[in-house]
Amino acid sequence: MRHIRFPTSDLRPPASERRVLLGHGSGGKLSADLVEELIVPRFSNPALDALGDSAVVAIPEGGGRLAITTDSYVVDPIFFPGGDIGDLAVNGTVNDLAMAGADPLYLTLGMVIEEGLLFSDLERVLDSVKRSADSAGVKVVAGDTKVVPRGKADKLFLNTSGVGLVPAGFVSARENIGPGDAVILSGTIGDHGVAVMSKRAGLGFATEVRSDTAALHRMAAALRRLGGALRFMRDPTRGGLAATLCEACRGRPCGVEIGETVIPIDPGVRAACDLLGLDPLHVANEGKMVAFVAPERADEALAAMRGFVEGNDAAVIGRAVETRPGMVVLLTRAGGKRIVDLPAGEILPRIC
Amino acid sequence: MKYIDEFHDGAAAGALSAKIAAAAGRIGRPVRLMEVCGTHTVAVHRHGLRDLFPPGLKLVSGPGCPVCVTPADYVDSAIKAASLPGVTVVTFGDMVRVPGSRSTLVDARASGADVRVVYSPTDALEAAAGEPAREVVFLGVGFETTVPSVAGTMVEARRRGVKNFSVLGAFKQIPNTMRALISDPALAIDGFLCPAHVAAIIGSAAYSFIPAEFKRPCVVAGFEPLDILYGVLGLVTQLAEGRAEVENQYSRVVKTGGNALARRVVHEVLEPADAVWRGIGTIPVSGFRIREGWRDQDAARRFDLSVPALVENPGCRCGEVLRGSLDPPGCSLFGKGCTPERPVGPCMVSSEGSCAANYKYSRQE
Amino acid sequence: MCLAVPMRVVGDPEGSRATVEAEGVVRVVDVSLVEGVVPGDYLIVHAGFAIEKLDVADAEERIELFREMARLDAENPGTEKGG
Numbered sequence: 001m002r003h004i005r006f007p008t009s010d011l012r013p014p015a016s017e018r019r020v021l022l023g024h025g026s027g028g029k030l031s032a033d034l035v036e037e038l039i040v041p042r043f044s045n046p047a048l049d050a051l052g053d054s055a056v057v058a059i060p061e062g063g064g065r066l067a068i069t070t071d072s073y074v075v076d077p078i079f080f081p082g083g084d085i086g087d088l089a090v091n092g093t094v095n096d097l098a099m100a101g102a103d104p105l106y107l108t109l110g111m112v113i114e115e116g117l118l119f120s121d122l123e124r125v126l127d128s129v130k131r132s133a134d135s136a137g138v139k140v141v142a143g144d145t146k147v148v149p150r151g152k153a154d155k156l157f158l159n160t161s162g163v164g165l166v167p168a169g170f171v172s173a174r175e176n177i178g179p180g181d182a183v184i185l186s187g188t189i190g191d192h193g194v195a196v197m198s199k200r201a202g203l204g205f206a207t208e209v210r211s212d213t214a215a216l217h218r219m220a221a222a223l224r225r226l227g228g229a230l231r232f233m234r235d236p237t238r239g240g241l242a243a244t245l246c247e248a249c250r251g252r253p254c255g256v257e258i259g260e261t262v263i264p265i266d267p268g269v270r271a272a273c274d275l276l277g278l279d280p281l282h283v284a285n286e287g288k289m290v291a292f293v294a295p296e297r298a299d300e301a302l303a304a305m306r307g308f309v310e311g312n313d314a315a316v317i318g319r320a321v322e323t324r325p326g327m328v329v330l331l332t333r334a335g336g337k338r339i340v341d342l343p344a345g346e347i348l349p350r351i352c
Numbered sequence: 353m354k355y356i357d358e359f360h361d362g363a364a365a366g367a368l369s370a371k372i373a374a375a376a377g378r379i380g381r382p383v384r385l386m387e388v389c390g391t392h393t394v395a396v397h398r399h400g401l402r403d404l405f406p407p408g409l410k411l412v413s414g415p416g417c418p419v420c421v422t423p424a425d426y427v428d429s430a431i432k433a434a435s436l437p438g439v440t441v442v443t444f445g446d447m448v449r450v451p452g453s454r455s456t457l458v459d460a461r462a463s464g465a466d467v468r469v470v471y472s473p474t475d476a477l478e479a480a481a482g483e484p485a486r487e488v489v490f491l492g493v494g495f496e497t498t499v500p501s502v503a504g505t506m507v508e509a510r511r512r513g514v515k516n517f518s519v520l521g522a523f524k525q526i527p528n529t530m531r532a533l534i535s536d537p538a539l540a541i542d543g544f545l546c547p548a549h550v551a552a553i554i555g556s557a558a559y560s561f562i563p564a565e566f567k568r569p570c571v572v573a574g575f576e577p578l579d580i581l582y583g584v585l586g587l588v589t590q591l592a593e594g595r596a597e598v599e600n601q602y603s604r605v606v607k608t609g610g611n612a613l614a615r616r617v618v619h620e621v622l623e624p625a626d627a628v629w630r631g632i633g634t635i636p637v638s639g640f641r642i643r644e645g646w647r648d649q650d651a652a653r654r655f656d657l658s659v660p661a662l663v664e665n666p667g668c669r670c671g672e673v674l675r676g677s678l679d680p681p682g683c684s685l686f687g688k689g690c691t692p693e694r695p696v697g698p699c700m701v702s703s704e705g706s707c708a709a710n711y712k713y714s715r716q717e
Numbered sequence: 718m719c720l721a722v723p724m725r726v727v728g729d730p731e732g733s734r735a736t737v738e739a740e741g742v743v744r745v746v747d748v749s750l751v752e753g754v755v756p757g758d759y760l761i762v763h764a765g766f767a768i769e770k771l772d773v774a775d776a777e778e779r780i781e782l783f784r785e786m787a788r789l790d791a792e793n794p795g796t797e798k799g800g
């Protein structure tokens with residue numbers, strides 16, 4: 001009789017093909033394995049390692065007010081030139097805190113995973129979360145994982161909530177903006193949107209443009225030193241620079257005038273927008289901020305921003321004006337003027 | 353971008369603006385010009401070019417874009433196609449927000465239909481080749497500029513033997529539509545900025561009936577700010593000198609005879625036909641239909657896409673807007689019942705539709 | 718109605734396809750509607766198809782004309798006004 005030898009290893013697929021199963025979100029053994037294997041080793045810190053129902057954390061000495069924010073991240077594709085959904089989920093929430101004047105402290109991480117996502121992809125995203133959180137100096141202290149059947153989600157959705165501390169006395173509010181205030185933009189527009197679109201099926205173009213995803217809290221903290229001369233900060237994400245400026249002055253007694261020739265933009269972004277018929281003012285950013293600053297302190301603010309890599313290309317792009325209250329007006333390269341409006345719905349390529 | 357950025361120079365724009373004012377001054381009366389093409393409309397707004405025209409010069413927008421003039425029942429048919437099991441509708445981005453009689457393709461997608469946006473009809477063909485089990489219907493909307501691309505894709509589909517690719521056609525032709533516009537006595541237009549990328553295909557000579565029959569000057573101009581200003585300068589100069597000719601100022605792209613090869617490809621697959629223009633009605637020989645020999649790629653014959661006859665919103669005055677006889681704010685629905693987010697008529701649909709462009713960019717002081 | 722942009726052909730076309738580039742944006746386009754496409758040509762690209770070649774000499778001439786206008790205007794500002 002022939003001796004039949006069974007393979008000695010288990011029947012699990014090779015590591016490169018391992019996929020997330022519905023069971024990984026069941027709350028049972030597989031769930032626990034996933035947390036033990038992927039989450040705890042990466043993000044280990046006392047608050048997280050306790051694996052309690054809530055993370056219990058200390059508020060740093062010195063007082064101030066808490067800033068709390070939450071945001072969900074869905075992006076197709078989840079990996080794109082210059083980053084991935086993990087970077088976005090950390091930097092996006094850190095930036096929301098930073099724009100409120102907060103020093104970010106803690107994040108939570110919620111994941112909705114589509115059944116069948118490759119483990120290797122999930123790990124790659126978690127590595128990005130870890131790297132971005134470390135470089136921003138924030139701790140991931142709590143999390144949650146759900147797995148939904150194939151087709152009920154698109155690969156991976158993330159949610160991060162963030163907690164930060166705002167120093168006593170600091171207020172960033174659009175109500176502070178007054179005529180004459182300088183509008184300073186921290187760098188080029190449209191990079192993120194174009195990078196993501198270049199990877200989307202159906203558009204079929206390639207570009208060297210990379211997402212600008214970055215945490216801005218250090219730059220924002222530097223600007224806070226201007227005190228009341230820093231009127232308002234905001235990071236233009238979806239809807240682009242146009243949406244941020246429109247929101248800043250909507251319903252207010254002053255408007256904003258910006259100059260097309262002074263808005264920093266990568267030639268590759270402009271070319272992609274020309275090709276697809278998009279207005280770069282509407283295209284998303286993930287690592288840019290706009291600051292409204294008292295005119296006499298504008299140079300100082302600009303220098304402060306340029307001191308950071310993510311603010312190297314910062315420029316004064318315009319000012320708040322009394323004419324046309326509530327509106328954003330662009331002085332065009334050709335020497336005309338036009339109203340800048342919010343994008344209507346989804347940003348779609350046009351050929352006509 | 354090379355050969356785009358050079359045509360944006362502010363100093364040259366200022367110089368052209370002064371020349372336009374001087375020439376317009378020599379005409380000695382107010383002047384109304386029409387840009388027929390929606391891409392010109394958008395460029396004029398986007399670059400704020402109206403600020404560079406003298407007060408007596410008005411540039412009105414014509415029946416701009418193939419999306420605006422696509423009838424609502426075409427959209428209804430496209431939605432019907434998208435709702436059929438196993439059918440994917442693939443389209444240019446411009447079409448998905450166009451309202452049919454009740455809803456848009458965006459709404460259809462939200463209720464589960466497979467609607468995809470592409471940049472090129474070749475991307476739609478690739479989708480079909482990649483998913484042979486699905487039927488891919490491409491929405492063939494466009495003027496002469498776009499029609500060869502769709503026809504070329506149909507030829508390619510046949511060559512490659514891709515059987516699950518078809519086209520729902522709503523092709524349009526410009527010259528007879530301009531003829532219909534110009535023949536309207538309510539129309540008071542002194543000269544025309546002619547669609548330039550259309551001219552790349554049909555040739556600048558295709559507009560020669562306008563000066564010959566209607567004694568109006570025409571200029572074929574490019575789409576960058578300096579091109580448009582130079583085109584307007586050409587028109588006011590002709591008017592000041594009492595001339596009416598077709599002037600091709602976009603000779604870096606447009607030839608007198610156009611692109612014969614592209615027209616041959618169109619001719620192989622399509623034949624001239626009457627077409628319905630939303631807000632205007634049927635215009636003789638202002639479109640194309642798919643030839644009998646290509647019926648296997650004609651979605652309208654391959655599937656039952658018949659829909660009930662449509663009811664137009666009686667408040668919508670797009671017909672007049674498209675003829676240039678009404679400015680968008682003159683419509684009582686403008687900015688109230690009708691906005692770019694919830695468009696009523698075609699002119700509010702595409703971002704370059706006259707009403708949408710006017711709503712978005714014009715000074716609202 | 719018809720957005721089209723000039724893009725430069727990089728590499729030899731393969732059959733009806735050619736790779737075009739502008740400012741690092743790269744796309745494969747169909748060149749079956751234009752005769753005699755060679756590397757270095759600027760094509761007018763619309764919806765993924767080249768619909769014409771751009772005549773570079775003609776373009777340069779026009780750019781020069783506009784430069785000249787700007788220069789003259791800078792030297793004699795306002796001479797055209799009020800005519």
Ligand code: SF4
Nearest residue numbers: 669670683690697707
């Ligand atoms: S504003 Fe709306 S309803 Fe009025 S003409 Fe324009 S598209 Fe039609």
